[in-house]
Amino acid sequence: MTIQWFPGHMTRAKRQIEEKLKLIDVVIELLDARIPQSSRNPMIDEITSSKPRLILLNKADLADGDMTAEWSKYFRDKGHATLAIDANSGTGVKDIAGKAKELLQEKIQRQIDKGMKPRPVRALIVGIPNVGKSTLINRIAGRNIAITGDRPGVTKGQQWIKSGGELELLDTPGILWPRFEDPIAGFRLAATGAIKEDLLHIDEVACFVLRDLVKHYGPVLAERYGLTDLPAELADMQAAIDVLEQIGRRRGCLSGGGHVDFDKAAGILLRELRAGKLGRMTLEAPDEVGDTPGTKSTE
Template identity: 65%
Template sequence: MTIQWFPGHMTKARRQIQEKLKLIDLTIELLDARIPISSSNPMIDEILKGKPRLIVLNKADLADSRTTEQWIAYFNKAGHAAISVDSSTGTRVNEIPVRAKQILHEMIARQISKGVNPRAVRGLIVGIPNVGKSTLINRLAGRHIAATGDRPGVTKGQQWIKVGTEMELLDTPGILWPKFEDPLVGYRLAMTGAIREQILNVEDVAFFAVKVLAKRYWDATSERFGVTEPPKDLEDADEIVRVMEDIGRKRGCLISGGRVDLEKVSGIILRELRSGSLGRISLESPEDLLY
């Protein structure tokens, strides 16, 4: 299955971002800590035109902490400031304005040298759908301002939000890109809920999820779903389906003739993966970039 999605409102959102760049001091690129590369829009460098950037790995509470540390080191080595946060609970969110001012220390120093009180830092938050931009903004602002939801496409327009007296943020709709050159990117985005389920084949996505879980987190998968026999060969489709059917039997997803309802069990697998019910799971690591 090839997953592609680029609705018209995303073309409009890209244009709106480019129009606002002259007002922006830095960009805050929000990534999903479980899939930092797959959730990074490859068009972002072109869109932002070299603006200073702070990379924020959100949903860190759902990601493998050791893998997240590896990603922080990876981005730092590449010359990007990076931090991991959990916008749902607020963990480390307050460090974002501090890191932003560190990145812009030269600009702030110039203002001070001219005898001008430094104005509030102006940041632009960018990220793919459902990565948690609105939740993060509400945390930073300390009040409910931006609409939130557990589905992509909640933020419809742009708005400025004050974060205390030292930062102003511009929220933007999530932007995907026209084509996923690597089909695995599409699957990872689908697994984490960044793409609307209405356009997906849920069984295909769950199939891929089971394959990834069996490779990286079989113990957690076995414990959560009560299955004991891992696939003998990850490249054998029948073996992956067999594991899905085992999970379905454990969860009572049966239809006439004692057959497993693969659509129903696929929904269960994806919901529990996304919610963190299987534990802290990362779906890609810096090592994957070597292959």
């Protein structure tokens, strides 16, 4: 899904989610486990502050398990419930209702104390485009439902998707804009396929992501592409260009005159990264939050 976000769209998206918050108990914030910070909407805390939040680290099948554990701790320390899932295969999805209930334990206990039967937890899924909202809703619904973005006059036609008597989900997710004002997040979003790479130069995206890959997974990268003399970190853009050139030569991405076709080399690297061919990888760590302009936590 490609959405062009303009100030008017952002204001409308924010307002639509605020309207839906009146109907629900818990916000389910979906993030990409490979880029948990870059895939967060920058205003999420402000927009959803009135409700407890369950953070789902989706696409955990493609992310580094140790890093996912670190990110889960990071969000738990901020007072949110967390769960790593893979909406495609369904791993972790059955635990969502239990986690959501944990957030409302006191409220549920009060209902029980009053002799009331607790009703299912009502939730809204929110997240940026391509993070897996529709996949997750379909999985919980157990069928394919046409999921569309909100149109004016929204909430009227909304349905509740019921899951096991414990969870009820609004069938239309809250779609929020990504953190594109931060260039680093922009490159990471493009590298994982969350935003169209043709909005940026593919060779630039590849060089940028190479900095993350070398920093966190140098030996894996060296092994896959037969790279020699790979430093522990890439000091600057030129160092990244040199690595991309080596990858291009190794993979036979040559244009006339024996020069490396950088776009082709970048395409191979990004395709293999997204498909998980390099292994399970996470591009950012919790201790980097706040390192760069625009990535500061708002909490």
